[in-house]
Amino acid sequence: MKTTEAALPAFVDLVGEKWVRDATAADAVAGVQPALVVAPEDEDGVAAVLRLATRDGLAVVVRGGGTKLDWGRPPRRCDVVLSTERLTALVEHEPADLICVVQAGMQLATLQRRLLATAGHRQQLMLDPPPPGPQTVGGVLACNAAGGRRTRYGTPRDLVIGARFVLADGTIAHSGGKVVKNVAGYDIARLLCGSLGTLAVITQAAFRLHPVPQAERTVVAENVSATRLAELGDALRTAPVVIGAADVLWPDGLLAVRVEGTEESADAQAATLAAQLGGRVLDESDARLLQKSMRHAPWQGDGTIVGVGVPRSRIRQLLDICSDFAASAVIRPCVGTAQALVPTDSDVVIRFRAAVTGVGGHLTVHRGGGAIGDAAFGDADETAVELMRAVTSRFDPTATLSPGRHLGSV
Amino acid sequence: MERAVVDRLIAAVGAGAVLTEPAALRAYECDGLTGYRVIPAAVVLPSSTEEVAAVVQACHRAGVPFVARGAGTGLSGGALPVAEGIVISLARMRTILDVDIAAERVTVQPGVSNLAVSDAVASWGYFYAPDPSSQAVCSIGGNVAENSGGAHCLKYGFTLHHVCGVTLVTADGRIARIGGKAPDAPGLDLCAAIVGSEGTLGIVTEVVLRIVPRPQAVLTMLAAFDSMAAAGSAVSEIIAAGIVPAAVEMMDRLTREAAEAAVGAGYPDCEALLLVEVDGPQLETGAVGAAVDSICRGCGATEIRSTEDSSERAAMWRGRRSAFAAMGRVSPSYYVQDGVIPRTRLADVLDGIQLLENEYGLRVGNVFHAGDGNLHPLVLYDAAIQGESTRALELAGRILDVCLASGGSITGEHGVGVDKACQMPKMFSEGALEVMARLRAAFDPSGLCNPGKVLPTPRLCGEVPGVYRAHPLERAGLAERM
Numbered sequence: 053m054k055t056t057e058a059a060l061p062a063f064v065d066l067v068g069e070k071w072v073r074d075a076t077a078a079d080a081v082a083g084v085q086p087a088l089v090v091a092p093e094d095e096d097g098v099a100a101v102l103r104l105a106t107r108d109g110l111a112v113v114v115r116g117g118g119t120k121l122d123w124g125r126p127p128r129r130c131d132v133v134l135s136t137e138r139l140t141a142l143v144e145h146e147p148a149d150l151i152c153v154v155q156a157g158m159q160l161a162t163l164q165r166r167l168l169a170t171a172g173h174r175q176q177l178m179l180d181p182p183p184p185g186p187q188t189v190g191g192v193l194a195c196n197a198a199g200g201r202r203t204r205y206g207t208p209r210d211l212v213i214g215a216r217f218v219l220a221d222g223t224i225a226h227s228g229g230k231v232v233k234n235v236a237g238y239d240i241a242r243l244l245c246g247s248l249g250t251l252a253v254i255t256q257a258a259f260r261l262h263p264v265p266q267a268e269r270t271v272v273a274e275n276v277s278a279t280r281l282a283e284l285g286d287a288l289r290t291a292p293v294v295i296g297a298a299d300v301l302w303p304d305g306l307l308a309v310r311v312e313g314t315e316e317s318a319d320a321q322a323a324t325l326a327a328q329l330g331g332r333v334l335d336e337s338d339a340r341l342l343q344k345s346m347r348h349a350p351w352q353g354d355g356t357i358v359g360v361g362v363p364r365s366r367i368r369q370l371l372d373i374c375s376d377f378a379a380s381a382v383i384r385p386c387v388g389t390a391q392a393l394v395p396t397d398s399d400v401v402i403r404f405r406a407a408v409t410g411v412g413g414h415l416t417v418h419r420g421g422g423a424i425g426d427a428a429f430g431d432a433d434e435t436a437v438e439l440m441r442a443v444t445s446r447f448d449p450t451a452t453l454s455p456g457r458h459l460g461s462v
Numbered sequence: 463m464e465r466a467v468v469d470r471l472i473a474a475v476g477a478g479a480v481l482t483e484p485a486a487l488r489a490y491e492c493d494g495l496t497g498y499r500v501i502p503a504a505v506v507l508p509s510s511t512e513e514v515a516a517v518v519q520a521c522h523r524a525g526v527p528f529v530a531r532g533a534g535t536g537l538s539g540g541a542l543p544v545a546e547g548i549v550i551s552l553a554r555m556r557t558i559l560d561v562d563i564a565a566e567r568v569t570v571q572p573g574v575s576n577l578a579v580s581d582a583v584a585s586w587g588y589f590y591a592p593d594p595s596s597q598a599v600c601s602i603g604g605n606v607a608e609n610s611g612g613a614h615c616l617k618y619g620f621t622l623h624h625v626c627g628v629t630l631v632t633a634d635g636r637i638a639r640i641g642g643k644a645p646d647a648p649g650l651d652l653c654a655a656i657v658g659s660e661g662t663l664g665i666v667t668e669v670v671l672r673i674v675p676r677p678q679a680v681l682t683m684l685a686a687f688d689s690m691a692a693a694g695s696a697v698s699e700i701i702a703a704g705i706v707p708a709a710v711e712m713m714d715r716l717t718r719e720a721a722e723a724a725v726g727a728g729y730p731d732c733e734a735l736l737l738v739e740v741d742g743p744q745l746e747t748g749a750v751g752a753a754v755d756s757i758c759r760g761c762g763a764t765e766i767r768s769t770e771d772s773s774e775r776a777a778m779w780r781g782r783r784s785a786f787a788a789m790g791r792v793s794p795s796y797y798v799q800d801g802v803i804p805r806t807r808l809a810d811v812l813d814g815i816q817l818l819e820n821e822y823g824l825r826v827g828n829v830f831h832a833g834d835g836n837l838h839p840l841v842l843y844d845a846a847i848q849g850e851s852t853r854a855l856e857l858a859g860r861i862l863d864v865c866l867a868s869g870g871s872i873t874g875e876h877g878v879g880v881d882k883a884c885q886m887p888k889m890f891s892e893g894a895l896e897v898m899a900r901l902r903a904a905f906d907p908s909g910l911c912n913p914g915k916v917l918p919t920p921r922l923c924g925e926v927p928g929v930y931r932a933h934p935l936e937r938a939g940l941a942e943r944m
Contacts, residue, residue: 148698148806149835150706173702196651209654210623225894231802233620233834234871235609235658236878236889237916238898242622242654251650263704286564290587292678292743317745361646365564388565389645413644429648435638439630440650442904447897459649 056087056131059108063132066100067092071138079133081113082126082422089115091135095216095224095255098134102253103222105132106452112220113454114249116157116188120195122421124248125428128456136190139255142166144230147173151213151230153258156190163189167261174264178205182391183351183419190254196246199347200297203386204312205262208245214258215241219251220452230258243443249454250461251447265312268296269322270339273331276305278375282368284329285385291328293321299346300383302374307331307385308342350380350393356420357393358401362413364388369411377404388413396420398427405430429459463503463546467524471506471548474516479554481505490549493534493541495881502529502543509554511629511637511667517550518665519635527910530665532572532604535596537798538879540607540660540915547913550665552603558582559668567626567643568671572603576610579671588673591618594875595783606666609658611875613709613782614739616833618674622657629668630656633906642670655901660877661912663905677741680708681751682775683768685758686732690714690828693734694808696761697832700738701805703757705750707833711737716792716827717785717840724788727781730765736832737782739775785829786840793825793842795851799858801865802874805835814864815839822857824850836874837865863888878916884923886916 063072071091079089092098105112111129115121116136136157143153147170154163160179167175181187181197191197193215198207205211214228217240227240244254276284281300284307288298296312307329311321322333334342351357358378362370367385374381377400378392394400401424405415409430417428440460445451451462463482471480481487482504491499503526508514521528527547534541543549555571558578562568563586568579576597579590593612594600600610606628611620627641630652640652656663687693693712700707713721713735721727729735736758740750751768758766769775781788789796803811812828819826827840839861843854862872862885872878872885886895899917903909914922 146804146806148701149804150701151804174704196646206619206623209651210619219897223893223897225891225897227890227894227898229802229869229871229889231804231835231870231874233611233615233802233831233836233874235875236871236873236882237886237894238901239609239622239654239658240897240901243651243901245654246651263701263706266704289564289566290675294742294746313743313746314749317743317749320745321743359646361644363562363565363567363643365562387645412642414646414648416646416648432647432649433639435632435636436640436652437649438636439632439638439640439652439905442907443650443652443655443901446900446904 056110059104059110060088062104063088063090063101066104067097075133081130081133082122084126084130086113086130086133088131089133089135091137093138095218098253098255099218099222099224101134102218102220102452106220106222106450109450110452111455112452114253116191117159117186119183119185119187120191120197123195123418124416124421124457125426126422126457127454134253136188143256145170147175150175150261151232151258152177152261153230153256154189155256156188156254158189160187160189160192175261176264177211177259178262179208179211180347182347184348189257193245193254193257194247194249200299200384203295203297203384209242211260212241212245212257213260215244215254216256217244217252217254220448220450228258232260248458250444250458251453253453265296267313267315267318269311269318270334270342271309271311271322271325271329271331272334272342273307273329274305276307278368278371281305281307281371281385285364285367287328288386291325293325295386298384298386300385301346301349302371302381302383308346346382349382350391353379353393355379355393356396356401356424357391357418358404358415359418360390360392360408360413360415362388362408362411366411366413373404373407376407391418396423398424401427432459463526464524467520467526468504470520471504471517474520475506475508475513479507479509490531490543490551493531493536493539495537495539495542495879498539498542498880500543500545502549503546505549505551507551507554511631514550514631514665514667515635515637518631518633521548521910522634522908525908525910527913529912530603530661532601532607533575533599535600536604536608536877536879537800538873538877538881540877540879542880544913552601555667562643563588565643566673568673570602570669570671572601572606572666572669574602576600576602576605579673583673587676589676590624590671591674592621592624602669602671603666606657606669607659607661608875608877613711613831616710617706617708622654624672625653625657625669626672627670628653628656628666630664631667632664633908633911660879660916662902662916664911679744679747679770680739680741680775681747681768681770682778683738683751683754683766684729684778685736685738685763686730686765687734687736687761687763688732690734690812691809692762693736694832696736696758696763698806699757699761700754703753705740705753707738707754708741709737709739710833711782712830712832713782713785714828716825717789717829718781720788720792720827721781721785723791725780725784727777729781732764737778789827789840789842793844795843795845797841797843797854797858799839799841799861800873800876801837801839801862801870803835803837803865803868803870805832807868811837811864811868815861818857818860822853824854824857834874835870859885880915880922883916883918886918
């Protein structure tokens with residue numbers, strides 16, 4: 053193994069002096085200090101950087117906007133941060149096909165703006181993931197991060213239709229394509245969703261887009277008890293409305309449900325729903341404010357953020373568990389997920405997880421992984437983890453990419 | 463096959479669940495892609511996850527390749543047996559294990575039919591959304607293997623959007639539980655790799671499915687156009703207007719006339735027929751239906767019919783669903799191609815297909831899932847004419863080149879199987895195929911699990927397939943090639 057310093061001139065040769073710099077404390081990944089930050093210009097540059105790092109035995113963590121670097125466990129090693137900051141092109145937006153192709157380093161917010169700028173169409177990539185910040189398309193994919201919109205539109209893995217990526221040894225590959233319906237070959241693009249950068253560096257992705265609904269209305273019910281929230285969450289299953297998002301702010305007891313449709317239908321849906329929930333319809337500006345604060349809660353407080361998933365039938369239990377462990381939480385009653393703010397204490401994480409596991413769920417760490425360490429993941433099916441380990445070691449046999457960061461990553 | 467291996471299989475599942483008689487084996491020699499036939503050494507019919515695991519362990523120990531099989535309706539040879547290998551039929555694993563309406567999840571064994579899932583939850587107002595046209599007979603296990611779609615997947619998504627977890631018997635016979643009723647299971651999303659892997663990453667023995675509430679209202683419309691291009695631009699304008707219909711289907715004159723002759727669908731006489739379905743809350747479908755109507759008229763629709771009545775809807779769909787089988791009315795033989803194109807390139811692609819028709823002197827009918835760009839060209843030929851079936855297959859292959867040149871894919875729903883493994887290099891670089899091979903090797907390092915499918919091999923790609931023959935299910939009218 054070469055030292056990172058010794059490899060520096062070679063990195064400079066590959067990407068140019070301007071795009072290699074010494075890492076500072078701000079570049080640390082979940083507390084692990086890298087030596088260099090390297091920003092290749094394009095996919096071939098990514099491949100060259102990875103080949104070099106692999107040859108020299110250097111560990112690489114890929115970074116987009118740096119907003120989710122401490123999801124999962126801290127990497128065992130990190131010598132080089134590979135930044136996707138120069139991969140920012142919108143390669144294609146074909147509105148009539150409802151698809152776009154974008155490089156991994158483009159910020160999600162920029163992509164959404166660019167999509168809206170296409171004249172005559174109002175389309176979006178229907179993702180609103182946390183946390184607030186300069187998240188990139190590649191980072192959102194690698195973390196499979198999703199916000200309230202997942203209630204109707206799903207998570208990144210549901211919306212990605214193809215990807216280009218580079219393995220640690222420099223192999224450039226793609227899977228899928230730019231058509232929505234496609235079953236040719238293994239769906240590696242979706243496998244990369246949520247892989248926390250342990251399998252490959254995503255350089256480009258194609259997405260299915262959706263039209264922005266003509267109208268949205270938000271219905272809120274306030275000061276609702278856990279029992280009543282669970283009842284309402286269950287009633288939403290069959291409510292005759294198109295639910296774009298449904299969020300509970302806890303322990304506040306605030307339920308906000310967004311309905312989508314034509315102007316006329318959205319009004320009627322909202323009225324129906326307000327009666328059913330015993331709530332009221334917000335005006336547009338209040339709805340926007342609430343949407344924003346919901347999206348940022350609970351990320352505003354200090355501490356560790358955990359992601360929880362339970363069967364949607366166990367919302368009542370989930371609320372109680374959140375009351376026991378979390379300072380605040382956003383719960384998605386129609387999906388069965390929560391993002392909860394807890395003290396940075398691995399013991400709390402372990403007890404929280406035990407409670408969630410008791411109702412058929414699971415828990416992972418979304419912020420504060422550096423301090424939580426191994427407790428970021430709990431026990432999982434042993435054979436499934438062996439398969440994960442086998443996939444990881446076939447893709448990255450030298451353990452170059454974010455080693456140790458994921459469940460089953462060695 | 464060695465007697466010792468057969469004995470081990472019998473020990474695993476009992477003598478009544480192991481077939482070795484040639485006559486019995488013949489029933490398993492092919493799936494819906496009947497041009498390829500291989501007789502397996504044995505067929506095993508396990509009844510539980512544990513039995514599947516025991517059978518796979520026996521295969522693994524003896525180095526015997528195995529192929530999982532559901533209902534056998536696949537159209538790419540995904541369930542084609544391997545000579546000297548065994549077929550593991552999941553037909554006896556047809557129990558619905560759990561219906562959990564409050565969690566919107568149903569857990570089933572792989573032999574359960576697609577339609578049985580919808581039937582099991584219908585009384586609660588729910589259904590299972592992916593609806594391949596063979597849904598009455600095709601199995602959930604097969605749907606998982608092929609990532610099956612259906613006419614309504616534009617709005618509701620594919621099998622991959624509806625599988626929340628699986629129990630997988632690995633290629634060496636271990637049992638892995640992956641995902642489940644709760645979302646966001648930690649670790650790599652192995653389900654994403656398994657769904658659509660065509661039975662090459664292990665054998666799925668339990669599936670946790672997501673079910674969805676039935677829409678309050680469904681509006682089905684038929685619109686007649688003077689050209690495919692006009693119908694295509696109507697589809698583009700519908701999408702541009704921000705409407706995502708539940709389904710959009712298009713038929714050209716040839717396929718429409720065949721459907722008319724076969725089932726008397728009563729379709730209007732036209733060059734291109736568009737079938738559009740919108741669903742959702744009553745208020746929503748009314749407004750959206752009116753918008754679709756005016757867009758179609760603006761694009762030159764010569765006639766528009768619409769209905770909210772379920773029996774009238776069934777009648778409108780009948781012709782479309784029978785389109786493939788109906789080709790028998792206008793041609794002695796036909797080959798169904800399955801390609802995908804960006805919807806906006808339809809006119810160019812149809813021109814390209816027209817050129818090929820002229821070059822080969824064969825007719826091609828086109829049925830199009832217009833919403834998602836999945837094109838099914840039907841190449842008509844007469845197998846009795848020397849060399850025509852070979853030319854038809856060649857023409858069908860060249861249509862895929864046209865699809866790829868437009869930015870599309872070699873398969874939208876039938877899968878790669880053996881049929882298109884040799885076409886994979888047209889779509890994927892050597893590097894991409896090598897990465898896919900790594901994924902496969904991670905799950906199956908011994909290469910015993912459905913070998914010869916999906917990825918090209920030198921041996922496979924030197925062979926020429928046989929002539930198409932109607933599948934027994936197809937002849938019986940139980941399944942259609944779509």
